[in-house]
Amino acid sequence: MNLTSQLHKTAQEKGHKTAYYFMDQSSTYAELDASVTKFASGLSSIGIKEGDNVALLLGNTPQFVIGLYGAMRLGAKVIPINPIYTPDEIGYILNNGDVKAIIMLDLLVPLAEKIHGLLPKVEHYIVCETPQGQEAGQDASELSVFSKMKSFTQLVLSGDLDFKGPELEEDETAIILYTSGTTGKPKGAMLTHRNLYSNAKDVSDYLHITEDDRVVTTLPMFHVFCLTVALNAPLMNGGTILIDPRFSPKEIFRLAEEYKPTVFAGVPTMYNFLYQYPEGNAEAFSSFRLCISGGASMPVALLQNFEKKFNVLVSEGYGLSEASPVTCFNPLDRPRKAGSIGRSIMNVANKVVNELGEELPVGEVGELIVQGPNVMKGYYNMPEETAATIKDGWLYTGDLARKDEEDYFYIVDRKKDMIIVGGYNVYPREVEEVFYNHPEIVEAAVLGVPDPNTGEAVKCYVVSKNPNLTKEDLLDYSKERLAKYKVPSSIEFLEELPKNTTGKILRRALKQQVTEIK
Structure with missing residues (x-):
């Protein structure tokens, strides 16, 4: 099983269910799955094949979901990229990642015009129409700046609903996630179909995400935290995602009041903004059964103040791109420990080791290492970096941590910090x-x-x-x-x-x- 076949299975069983809301418009699972199949067919019609690398230069939009699942259904490898990166940053990833096609916002057409001469491997620029782009005079159906440009909408409309993609091998790369490059040039973590499916399933099971859940998807979809926890995990079980293009406390409270979401996922800074928002109140958050924090350690004072003000549980977890990303979460069936990233999720092992790779006793600080079906196969075209990060089947995270007597882990800090x-x-x-x-x-x-x-x-x-x-x-x-x-x-x-x-x-x-x- 893989993410795209799971989506098709869900569409067959719960086709009438709402898959997502976006800008107060909705789509059912049957409609989403049909768009994914037709887009995969459209990609195939322009020469994209199994194994080709396709970049997503998109924000939080339905096109991101359709582009992601459609490319995977075709057997292509997807490279999500932050669309507000600089031209140099984007160009590096596109070239290093051997990208053949780019799915992009129409607002980025000027960028494509500027850098396409430096990208000889890119054969297609697939443009997603937006209201903002149309207001700016961008009409993807008429774009002829250079012959490589195609319309996302037209590819979907012209696609074959009976298209059958290849049988996907679980150990084949599905997504290449480029790390932020804090210690040099970004590295592309290769995540397989098995990595992504297993982590989405384990997270949804661990957090009891069901078809009754409505998840606020405001974290950037190109980031692995959102990708697994607020996109793949809810879609795994027929839940509904509320796609928010850009985080703002005002919009979160509007969504909360109008759609009665049950799960919110965010980084500590988002919680701080929500806590400080003058018009925020506990009543607006009354539908939430769970708030999830990750991406960085959440200050204990903020966690406790937020829970007290909004009367909602905040479960802190831990992950990294190379692990698809989740390795730990505070469990829901026992008291949450403030300041802890929780316990190992099912099928994943975490341990704290010294410089020799030996496991340390309870309470001692060392490097956190991880093992499980969620761990990447390696860095794209970087065998030496891969060997330095994955040793004897364990992923070395570079984070300093300790473990208590009940197997709860605590991140002390980044090793290099x-x-x-x-x-x-x-x-x-x-x-x-x-x-x-x-x-x-x-x-x-x-x-x-x-x-x-x-x-x-x-x-x-x-x-x-x-x-x-x-x-x-x-x-x-x-x-x-x-x-x-x-x-x-x-x-x-x-x-x-x-x-x-x-x-x-x-x-x-x-x-x-x-x-x-x-």
């Missing part, structure tokens, strides 16, 4: 937790900076809702709550912290600021 002050280890997250407990701090981020005396020192960036709060106030506050070597040597106030498109705070952007100042 650890700060060493005079020989002592300081984990940014533990300092950030202290600042998040301050009633006038909205956000905080901590990193290490060079220090002539101690090697490194702790620097903290904060966003405050009180313009009169001073650095001295915060230093006094932290000195009361942290060991001396953990107290920040400097504190800087910012209007907002840099974030990526999922809302995750980017420490590397802050590090870049420090480097530029030097």
Whole structure:
């Protein structure tokens, strides 16, 4: 079984069920499955074959879902790309990923005109029409800027509903997800049909996602967190997804009131925005049975404040692109442990090891490693990087963690983010937790900076809702709550912290600021 055959099975059994809502329009499973089949046929008609690489340069839209499942039904490999990346970033992935066709928003036609000469392997640009693009004068049905351009809508309309794709092997690559490239150029994690199907099924089973659930899909679909938890998992069991093009607290509360969703998935920053939203109230969230947090560690103070204000459970989990992504979640059948990423989901093993790969006792900090049917087959065209990441069947995550006596895991920090002050280890997250407990701090981020005396020192960036709060106030506050070597040597106030498109705070952007100042 694979994702696209599961979608077809669901359409046969529950064809009348609503698969998604988008901009207050809906589609049934039967309609979605028909569009997927016809799009796969349309791709085949222009020469896309099993094994070809197809890029998705799309935001949260029905075309993303149809493009993803349609390309997979044909046996093509899908490469989702953030559409707001720079031309250089997009060009690198398209070339490195040997992309043959791009499915893109009409608003990106000017970008295609600019860079298509640098992309000799790309044979087709498939343009998805949007109201915004049409207002800007983009009409994909009439585009003739260069002969490689096709209309997404026309490919679907002209497709054959009786099209039969190839038998898909479970160990064949289905999706190539390019990592964010925090340590260099992005690497393409190759996820197989088995990886994706198993993780979506295990997540839906673990979180009890059923056909009665309505899941808010506001995380970017091109990001693996959304892809599995808020897209594939609900579609696995006939649930309904509420496709939100762009996160905003106002829109989330509107969706909550109008569609009575049952599951919300977001990163900690989203929860912070929802918590701070003046018009937010518990009544609007009354239909939610579960909120899921991932992508970064959620400050315990924020988690507890959010649950108290909205009277809803927040289950924190953990994952990474190379694991499709989920490896841990707080279970729903026992008390949730604040600050923990939970226990291993079914069919996945997590353990904490030392530098020699030996498992560490309960409570000791080491690197988290993962094993299971969700672990990638490797990095695209990068055998050395693959060998350094997957050892003896275990995926080395690069995250520092510990485990308690009940097999709950806790992320301490990224291995490379650890700060060493005079020989002592300081984990940014533990300092950030202290600042998040301050009633006038909205956000905080901590990193290490060079220090002539101690090697490194702790620097903290904060966003405050009180313009009169001073650095001295915060230093006094932290000195009361942290060991001396953990107290920040400097504190800087910012209007907002840099974030990526999922809302995750980017420490590397802050590090870049420090480097530029030097």
